[in-house]
Amino acid sequence: NAGVMQNPRHLVRRRGQEARLRCSPMKGHSHVYWYRQLPEEGLKFMVYLQKENIIDESGMPKERFSAEFPKEGPSILRIQQVVRGDSAAYFCASSPAGANTGELFFGEGSRLTVL
């Protein structure tokens, strides 16, 4: 009974490169959320997606960041031209369709280090 799966768990990129983080939600879940945890900071909401739709991207930086959740395959968080300030843990969470309990099931995160 797999939980939320994220990969890679650790990613190192040099400034200017691209980072792609993948998230497969729990079986039966069709809602995906991305949160970012900067060092010494709390988790911050980035984006909420359903299959093929971005529902709320109010927490996403306006430039260089994008997210998708295609009909088939995992959700992808893409960071173009990474900078040192992008170094953080990126957590994906999922919930079942129609659920509004606030119970989000988190993956173990992808830790991005930008050199």
Added chain:
Amino acid sequence: QKEVEQNSGPLSVPEGAIASLNCTYSDRGSQSFFWYRQYSGKSPELIMSIYSNGDKEDGRFTAQLNKASQYVSLLIRDSQPSDSATYLCAPNGGSNYKLTFGKGTLLTVNP
């Protein structure tokens, strides 16, 4: 700016004692409140939710909510070393997916 304030800790308690974790929030639109536990290097895990003023008990955990004071707390009775983790307070800010997390309180339970 929606803010959630928690003591960063570390909060150290002996095994068997009561651990008290506190949280204040600024967004009066929050209607639901969640406590997540995060072990070092691991994912946050929901342990308690509370929606109404008062107390809510679940096993060794009790959540307390006072919306007028914009205050929510988590009590852990009979603390165990396995409770050692960072506890994150998360009001929903009017949306159950856009949680506003505090920085968390690091709890250490000493055997």
